[in-house]
Amino acid sequence: MPDSQAGEELMALDNAPFHLSSVESVRQVVAGLEGSYLDPGRRLTELTPDEHLAGNARLFTAGGSLARDFWADTALGSRIQGTSTQTATPLEMVDLCSMTCNTVLGVNDPWVKLRQAAFLLSSQPHYLPARIGSDLHHRVAHRILSRLSRFGAPGGFAINLRQCNGSDAVELALHAAWLAARGAPRRRRLATFQGGYHGESVLASLVCEDDPGYGAGRALVDRVDNVVHFPSPRGGDGGHLSAEALATLDALERDGEEYFAVLIEPIQWRNSVHAVPLEFLRRLRDVCTRKSICLVFDEVQNAFGYTGTIFFAESSDVCPDIVATGKALTSGHGALAIVVARREFAETEAPFGSKTNSGDMLSFVAVDAVMDRLTGMLPEEFETLPTWLPPGLVGDLRNGLLGIAYPRVVGMLEDFLADLQRRFPSVVGPASGAGLMRGVAMLGQDGRPSGAMAGKVADICLKHGVYVRRAGHCVYIKPSLSTTEADFELARARLAATFEEVLQRVAREEAK
Numbered sequence: 001m002p003d004s005q006a007g008e009e010l011m012a013l014d015n016a017p018f019h020l021s022s023v024e025s026v027r028q029v030v031a032g033l034e035g036s037y038l039d040p041g042r043r044l045t046e047l048t049p050d051e052h053l054a055g056n057a058r059l060f061t062a063g064g065s066l067a068r069d070f071w072a073d074t075a076l077g078s079r080i081q082g083t084s085t086q087t088a089t090p091l092e093m094v095d096l097c098s099m100t101c102n103t104v105l106g107v108n109d110p111w112v113k114l115r116q117a118a119f120l121l122s123s124q125p126h127y128l129p130a131r132i133g134s135d136l137h138h139r140v141a142h143r144i145l146s147r148l149s150r151f152g153a154p155g156g157f158a159i160n161l162r163q164c165n166g167s168d169a170v171e172l173a174l175h176a177a178w179l180a181a182r183g184a185p186r187r188r189r190l191a192t193f194q195g196g197y198h199g200e201s202v203l204a205s206l207v208c209e210d211d212p213g214y215g216a217g218r219a220l221v222d223r224v225d226n227v228v229h230f231p232s233p234r235g236g237d238g239g240h241l242s243a244e245a246l247a248t249l250d251a252l253e254r255d256g257e258e259y260f261a262v263l264i265e266p267i268q269w270r271n272s273v274h275a276v277p278l279e280f281l282r283r284l285r286d287v288c289t290r291k292s293i294c295l296v297f298d299e300v301q302n303a304f305g306y307t308g309t310i311f312f313a314e315s316s317d318v319c320p321d322i323v324a325t326g327k328a329l330t331s332g333h334g335a336l337a338i339v340v341a342r343r344e345f346a347e348t349e350a351p352f353g354s355k356t357n358s359g360d361m362l363s364f365v366a367v368d369a370v371m372d373r374l375t376g377m378l379p380e381e382f383e384t385l386p387t388w389l390p391p392g393l394v395g396d397l398r399n400g401l402l403g404i405a406y407p408r409v410v411g412m413l414e415d416f417l418a419d420l421q422r423r424f425p426s427v428v429g430p431a432s433g434a435g436l437m438r439g440v441a442m443l444g445q446d447g448r449p450s451g452a453m454a455g456k457v458a459d460i461c462l463k464h465g466v467y468v469r470r471a472g473h474c475v476y477i478k479p480s481l482s483t484t485e486a487d488f489e490l491a492r493a494r495l496a497a498t499f500e501e502v503l504q505r506v507a508r509e510e511a512k
């Protein structure tokens, strides 16, 4: 099939995701590997998923590192082909949580892979320690910082590109804010919010509100006494802020000289995907400016596409002093987290600021490629694309997915949630969140939001072939930009099967 014909076919599928290896020019390379040790389709062991899983308890530490629900073989976009470990049958999973909130472009994005493949074929170093620079670092720094250029004087922000996880970025942000306050010995308090989540490292978990299951059994210290957990900011009647939220602002106004930083997520996912009222963030920004408190946005969940922009400041017009982010930066093609800070909060001290694994250059290629995908390529670079790329991908690279795909997927998600609410009013309650970060409340038998019910649904749906997570009393749905109408349709049927099973179980329990 000629390349252009293949491309047109892909366009006809409404920009359906495709594997890089299906593009004719790449297929020729893959063909040269077939049957050899380097065959991309080669199995790596002779064991079946069941045989592997039987060894779980011997091989892995208990808890997070055990594979327990699903066994993946191949994946594309929002679909993962594998085996359900509960039923031991082959299953194609629909991933509605972008593989744990990470892969904003879906799985195996062809453009990120192609850029990484091109880099691997170059003679550039694949790894660089912190003291050795490269044009890739500078290019990525310029590109990311340009997103905030309208919020300050030229050069008003600086970036740290040397973190690996979101927890690292949060810690580094707090370290920088703490350091900036060293001339003011009274500024020793940190303000955070109930229901917030900032990561699993000791410091990041210490600043979260104590919550069994998130931070129980910490190392060295159980708690610190200079973190103030204010109530989660809520709206009240008539679109105004609640009395509690106003009291928080008053307290910060009154005691502002005692705080070195305020740490807040624009959308508190763990708190049943609660979107903090914009009015609160605006007023918080004002208080922090007046009182010289460093305002830190933890954007590990929402940045890089999930709310329609790279950073939250771009859509909200509320710009923090420091942004800490990670997750979607590379869309799962490498570990990288970053901190962007106003210059007055940009200083760090050894040994902080350069994690070893952030030397992986493929992660920087990935973040550059993710920027191409989300915002569109630079016009002069776009002109030099190879002619054999499928036109659907070329169109996306010209326009950027945030302009076209984002509103389309958000629209499909809205319809999807409304349909579930209509069909299962006894289980599916109100939706929360914003953009592609949505919670949908699960209702208990008393008709009230129920965390236990959300947990049950998140467990059972895996067996039915749809992946969502529990977040408080909600099921957390965070689809990638590659999610298609067909994905939502399949997920709808599978969630319906899940709700039916949950309702039957509840009825059986009631009958006992």
Ligand SMILES: Cc1ncc(COP(=O)(O)O)c(C=O)c1O
Pocket (backbone or CB within 6 Å): 164, 165, 166, 167, 168, 170, 197, 198, 199, 200, 265, 269, 298, 299, 300, 301, 326, 327
């Ligand atoms: C809001 C928020 N902050 C920080 C983190 C920590 O990120 P990581 O797991 O990459 O350390 C997470 C992780 O889920 C998060 O959701």
